[in-house]
Amino acid sequence: MKKTSLTLLALGVMASGGAAQASDKSLVIGTNNWAENIAVANMWKILLEEDHAYDVELSDVGKSVLYSGLANGDFDLSLEIWLPTTDAPFLEPHRDSIDVHDVWYEGTGLGLVVPSYAEIDSIPELAAQADRYQYQGRSAILGIDPGSAIASLTEKAIEAYELPMNQINSSGPAMMAALDSAYRSGEPLVVTLWSPHWAFAEYDLKYLEDPQGVYGDNEDIYWMARPDLDADDPWLTSLLNAWKMDDDSLGSLMARIEEVGDPAEGARGWIHDNRDLIDSWYVAAAD
Structure with missing residues (x-):
């Protein structure tokens, strides 16, 4: 990878008005x-x-x-x-x-998310209704790739709240496809999600309250x-x-x-x- 050494124009150059000049950028x-x-x-x-x-x-x-x-x-x-x-x-x-x-x-958000029609509002309630929140035939939280920070926090949440569920890791697009399908059918599904995300503009969703603060405060x-x-x-x-x-x-x-x-x-x-x-x-x- 080539490093940059730039000859710069004034910082006031506008996006529509030209670029800083340099031979290697x-x-x-x-x-x-x-x-x-x-x-x-x-x-x-x-x-x-x-x-x-x-x-x-x-x-x-x-x-x-x-x-x-x-x-x-x-x-x-x-x-x-x-x-x-x-x-x-x-x-x-x-x-x-x-x-x-x-x-x-x-002011980000991070945590477990369900459709607003879901009859739960907190992670402790999820523990009591885990059998209703299934993916591919088993009680599960649908998440993204296992190397992500939210996946790691979700494993901690499963332990902290003694959730009788597993986290199923997937890609972001696959998770959203599953959420879209469940939402259109009015079915319960819990996913790991974050703000900002376009999903909150497309669907009526809510974060489950996290009284133990596993997912932390807004960042x-x-x-x-x-x-x-x-x-x-x-x-x-x-x-x-x-x-x-x-x-x-x-x-x-x-x-x-x-x-x-x-x-x-x-x-x-x-x-x-x-x-x-x-x-x-x-x-x-x-x-």
Whole structure:
């Protein structure tokens, strides 16, 4: 992977007005398979390539590989780390080798989710009604890949609440397909889910109350990078530090991608419709 050494224009350059000039602007962005991560990674790839002549590679890897890759310099940056709880175990072994930068989304959610028509409101209630919440013929919680932080927390929740259930790990799309099928049929199903996620715009869902706090309190999403990225590319660091999204902006980006069915095409359409927001990041980066 080539490192960047950039000749920068003023920080006030706008997305529609030209790119910083340099002969070598290659970036590798480490990604994972969460819906919001796919959305913002494709958004930034398009912005940096089409507006600023970067060469951006998106590398989809597991969480452990993502953090070790950043620490080793195999990746330049990654756009999502949940703190102070969810991703702390992944960061801890590399705390001195990864730079955690600014928050771009405040107030996440994480936990067990059911359709709002489900007649339970808490995880302890789930323990008493576990036989009603089945997947593929057995009492189960349907989750995402086993290397994810939410999968690990769900195993802790199963133990803490003595749930007579197993976690079935799947891909994010497979989990959402199962949720869609159950929802349309009015059937009970419990899944692991997080906010921000486009599902909350498409379905009427609710988090199960977690009185023991296994899933932690609401968190914030930061971006992170190899330690020398700031020195190599201060323009990019300033821009990403100025980047902010909320439920409306991020939800609309994810919903556009889900509707179109292609991350790049969906992100490109969203960018076209949200230039004022994007330009505000450039203005903030210049301050």
